[in-house]
Amino acid sequence: MSDFGSRTEPFRKELLAHCYRMLASVHEAEDAVQETYLRAWRSWSAFEERSSVRVWLYRIATNVCLTALEQRGRRALPSGLGAPATDLSPGTPPDDPSVLFVEPIAESLVHDPATIVTTRESLRLALIAALQYLPAKQRAVLILREVLAFPAAEVATMLDTSVAAVKSTLQRARARLDENPPSEVVEPDDPQAQALLADYISGFENADLAALERALRADAAIEMVGTTAWFNGRVMCLQLLESALGEPGDWRMIPIVANGQPAVGAYFKGEAYGVAVLTPTATGLTGIHVFSTPSLVPYFGLPLTPPAP
Template identity: 45%
Template sequence: MHTMAEAGSDFGTLSEPFRRELLAYCYRMLGSVHEAEEVVQDVFLDAWRAYDRFEGRSSLRTWLYRITARACFKALERGRRRPLPADLGAPESDPQARLVERTPEIPWLQPIPDFLFAAAPIDPATVVVERQTMRLALVGALQQLPPRQRAVLILRDVLQWRTAEVAELLEMTTAAVNSALQRARAQVPLSEDNLTEPVEPQQRALLDRYAKAFETADVDQLVAVLTEDARWEMPPIATWFEGRDTIVAFLARQTRTIGPAKLVAISANGQPAFAVYARDQDGTYQPHALHVLTITPNGITRIVAFHGATLFPLFGL
């Protein structure tokens, strides 16, 4: 018979390898890094307390996922879905339109630093899949699904669990799992989100030109790297723009949004990103926004610029 201390020590050693993947699951479910971290912390505490009753009928991983799934459902009962600006309405066609900021009670989808979910690369193919299934657009689309459909889609199509395993985990029938999966796939087709990225030298060149455009307030550089149908979003501002010409016209009249600035390369949601520091009137650089970029061989197709300094500490900035 284990003592409480021995059980706790065993639990810590055996459960720690699952922490990153459970955080990734919670983030996909909740759309918030802060909420995901809180849930995982509570899950590990609850699991540690109940570990002496764990009978080993399922694997420890399955047992932890069962506790985590319940905790996410509970969190979603009191929370509201987290959108991106493009989820709320049509783009603004007038680059000189007044910007609309949503009320504070509407929470926005948050980006997640890669170092929080990306494990040490073992299989390159697995790493690619992991990055693709954490993309900002995909996590945003997941937030539109009812919680149970969201959980089924993540477990079946992202984590590749079998139908019977998902049914047992979520306390559903296999028929209910298949039905929920069919409805979820119709709304969020994961197969269509396998974005083709440019080869490394081309991607590096695009990112360098993007950074230079903002650091030197060079609008022409920005024109050169954006695709014709590019999107520009700025949570917590609900107004967003679509189309290279509209975006450039908007940015050209923004004194703080485009340069002079300093950009620090980071990575979020498996995508290239930048921390943007804008220069104040007294010449000092202050945290301004985090830009998460979607890049294709044709150029940069989407920029989500998370305005404000609140997310900077999350990225160790």
């Protein structure tokens, strides 16, 4: 048992990313990883090494996630719950208390320099939300085959099914995702993404609506995650942003990376407000997902009060 930690710990971050793709919640993903390691520890003496430790851990983690998904519905974004808002009325939580929302994840929690590009692409907010529309088994197969590139035979073993079943399930999952392909997103360290992020931060910190107008594409959307409200089109988005800007200095924005996208930890009048995840393209911002949950801010390594400039 003495080598358990040294042989399993190197996979913790990638297992967290895997569970997050399955569950769309960093909190649930952390719980799933904890349960995975607990089950692995209990079974370590019986591990016969017919597969690698990595494959064995993924089998446990995937099944932990599948069990968790049996007990709740899918997580969504506001745009998946209904039509865009027609006025600036404050968003309200869904009438159905069982509706849950996609959560953002900090890059530092899943960062692996060797696979950073692949990891970022597979954690994009739009993709995570789209994955939640797949039945749980389809979601697992698609992630294991397409994102993690496990052979069909290994996936079949992980899920206690046949290779033929894995192939047909993957085909159905691909067809479902292809119905709404995500837009092309530039990397967060790309100069264009950095320029758009700078305009967004400047717009809020200086109450400069013109900076925000420069950043937004005509088809931009803002989603107030946690409510049913989302706003479509630059005109409506600018009206919403203007109503939120306040005075210069009211807002403080700290750049971060969430879901492989540029983002900010936001503070309003000296207190944590939440996180906003930006979707940058070569021609402007197409999306802003606002998570107005102060407790998310520490997950991104930030304090609950704004750090000194």
